Amino acid sequence: MTAPPAVNGHTVHNGLKPGAIPGRARVSRRGGRIRRRGLWLGALGVAVTLAAWELCAAYGLVDQMLASRPSQILVAGRDYFTTGTGRRDLLVSGTEFLAGFGLALVVGLGFGLAVGWWRWLDQLTEPLVSFAYASPRIALVPLLVVWFGIGLGSKVAVVFISAVFPIVLSTRTGVRTADRALLTLARAFDANRRQIFRTVILPGAVPSIVTGVRLAIGVGLVGMVVGELIASSEGLGYTILYAGNTFQTPLMFVALFVVSGAGVLMTAAVRAAERRLDRWRPDGHA
Amino acid sequence: MPELRLDHLTIDYPARDRGPAYRAVGGVSLTVAPGEFVSVVGPSGCGKTSLLHAVAGLVPAAAGTVSFGGTPIRGPGPERAVVFQHASLLPWRTVLGNVAYGLELRRVPRREARARARAMVELVGLGDAASRYPHELSGGMQQRVNLARALAPEPAVLLMDEPFAALDAQTRDAMQAELLRIWAASRTSVLFVTHHIEEAVFLGDRVVVLSPGPGATVRECVPVPFDRPRDTALRRTPGFVALADHVWSTLAGARDRKAPHERANLETR
Ligand SMILES: Nc1ncnc2c1ncn2[C@@H]1O[C@H](COP(=O)(O)OP(=O)(O)O)[C@@H](O)[C@H]1O
Numbered sequence: 402m403t404a405p406p407a408v409n410g411h412t413v414h415n416g417l418k419p420g421a422i423p424g425r426a427r428v429s430r431r432g433g434r435i436r437r438r439g440l441w442l443g444a445l446g447v448a449v450t451l452a453a454w455e456l457c458a459a460y461g462l463v464d465q466m467l468a469s470r471p472s473q474i475l476v477a478g479r480d481y482f483t484t485g486t487g488r489r490d491l492l493v494s495g496t497e498f499l500a501g502f503g504l505a506l507v508v509g510l511g512f513g514l515a516v517g518w519w520r521w522l523d524q525l526t527e528p529l530v531s532f533a534y535a536s537p538r539i540a541l542v543p544l545l546v547v548w549f550g551i552g553l554g555s556k557v558a559v560v561f562i563s564a565v566f567p568i569v570l571s572t573r574t575g576v577r578t579a580d581r582a583l584l585t586l587a588r589a590f591d592a593n594r595r596q597i598f599r600t601v602i603l604p605g606a607v608p609s610i611v612t613g614v615r616l617a618i619g620v621g622l623v624g625m626v627v628g629e630l631i632a633s634s635e636g637l638g639y640t641i642l643y644a645g646n647t648f649q650t651p652l653m654f655v656a657l658f659v660v661s662g663a664g665v666l667m668t669a670a671v672r673a674a675e676r677r678l679d680r681w682r683p684d685g686h687a
Numbered sequence: 688m689p690e691l692r693l694d695h696l697t698i699d700y701p702a703r704d705r706g707p708a709y710r711a712v713g714g715v716s717l718t719v720a721p722g723e724f725v726s727v728v729g730p731s732g733c734g735k736t737s738l739l740h741a742v743a744g745l746v747p748a749a750a751g752t753v754s755f756g757g758t759p760i761r762g763p764g765p766e767r768a769v770v771f772q773h774a775s776l777l778p779w780r781t782v783l784g785n786v787a788y789g790l791e792l793r794r795v796p797r798r799e800a801r802a803r804a805r806a807m808v809e810l811v812g813l814g815d816a817a818s819r820y821p822h823e824l825s826g827g828m829q830q831r832v833n834l835a836r837a838l839a840p841e842p843a844v845l846l847m848d849e850p851f852a853a854l855d856a857q858t859r860d861a862m863q864a865e866l867l868r869i870w871a872a873s874r875t876s877v878l879f880v881t882h883h884i885e886e887a888v889f890l891g892d893r894v895v896v897l898s899p900g901p902g903a904t905v906r907e908c909v910p911v912p913f914d915r916p917r918d919t920a921l922r923r924t925p926g927f928v929a930l931a932d933h934v935w936s937t938l939a940g941a942r943d944r945k946a947p948h949e950r951a952n953l954e955t956r
């Protein structure tokens with residue numbers, strides 16, 4: 402037999418522990434080093450930008466009134482979360498986002514799987530879905546306010562209509578692009594449709610679904626902010642608008658950064674979950 | 688004992704645009720006795736995969752029948768298992784998980800499925816790699832998993848579709864010897880399809896030579912007289928070379944169909 406001796410040869414040659422898989426160990430260790438370097442470089446980029454911003458404002462190269470400066474933003478941020486409306490805004494906006502996004506996740510996955518699996522359902526709904534997807538859904542906010550009022554409901558609806566489409570489309574694609582060879586394999590073992598769905602379609606669709614979920618986080622947050630800009634009296638989006646209108650530029654940046662930070666954190670969480678789920682994929686995918 | 692019988696098996700693929708259907712296989716008859724290893728050799732594109740998939744119940748027969756132990760075959764069934772040309776492993780399952788796959792689909796209890804899969808993984812020599820994922824395996828190792836997965840539910844007939852075609856020559860030779868060892872241990876019958884003449888002769892009890900498509904038929908059925916167990920050195924004996932040469936000329940459609948295989952018989956005795 403040829404393969405195990407070759408593996409052992411490698412093991413000895415590379416000085417790895419016996420039983421280690423040389424390919425995987427080597428690749429993922431280098432992958433880890435590159436990831437760590439990425440973190441450092443990213444932090445450096447942020448630090449340089451903030452420093453440049455601060456210096457430009459300090460030496461009067463840009464108008465502080467308009468551009469603010471990081472040190473002021475820091476102070477405004479502290480005030481916002483101690484004496485200001487920060488925590489309340491976070492609660493309000495967080496509730497809107499999580500409710501809308503959760504709904505989009507459930508509906509998007511369910512509908513995406515259904516149209517991916519049943520051809521006729523896809524044909525029935527495809528024109529509507531394409532049309533709705535292509536339309537600027539954010540323009541529906543005034544109408545949603547009429548339907549659901551100025552409170553939580555309209556914002557949940559905005560987040561939902563923003564986030565549901567990427568999830569539906571990527572889920573459908575994931576189901577549709579199932580590996581034909583694996584479908585044939587399952588059929589050869591006399592698998593029924595449920596078994597095929599569970600063992601071939603669903604696991605094969607995961608990478609595509611995760612991509613859709615990541616996209617949905619971004620557009621969902623945009624939906625949340627726009628909803629609050631148009632019709633709200635609290636929340637992060639409302640604070641952005643209010644601070645802008647009252648020339649509290651630092652506060653405006655604080656609220657903006659909280660939204661961006663939440664987006665970055667959630668995307669990172671999805672990425673981490675994906676890495677755990679996708680241990681089977683070759684290294685080096687996005 | 689049940690035997691696999693193909694009786695004037697014909698396979699058509701519907702044409703696009705209302706043209707006539709494409710006849711891939713045009714009336715192939717052959718039998719595979721219990722425990723027998725039958726090689727089917729034919730040029731690429733002659734309909735070997737179609738033939739095998741029809742026996743597997745994945746493709747319908749346009750005419751003729753496939754039967755097992757006298758019962759006609761209409762779809763996939765537990766007495767047959769396919770080793771696909773491309774390993775077709777579930778990339779999100781480990782070696783062990785892939786080998787257990789067929790057992791799970793047949794609702795073998797989880798614990799028992801794992802145990803049987805484990806034994807199969809050992810049999811094909813992948814004991815140390817049981818927890819690896821397919822992308823961490825070489826092509827030869829992937830085909831071992833493919834083979835173990837097919838054998839795990841203990842089918843009566845193994846249907847193999849050029850499983851070694853994508854391997855380098857050395858690995859291929861090693862895998863052929865491995866296959867014979869594993870087959871001897873499992874005692875299933877094998878219908879083994881290939882375009883590789885030497886492989887067909889080395890492995891088979893008989894070599895069925897197909898004509899090129901469309902409408903492939905059986906040109907000749909060549910008995911292979913060499914004793915088992917066979918080892919790689921057999922390939923270099925004059926008898927083997929002569930028999931392979933005979934299959935080659937049959938395949939090429941040459942007129943000359945006399946001496947070589949009789950000579951092969953004499954020289955091995
Ligand atoms: N699904 C299909 N639809 C139409 N034609 C097919 C299909 N599968 C195979 N064929 C045709 O049938 C012939 C035999 O194919 P195949 O059985 O794959 O041959 P082989 O395995 O011997 O290379 C080829 O000409 C191929 O183009």
Ligand SMILES: [Mg+2]
Nearest residue numbers: 735736772849
């Ligand atoms: Mg083929």
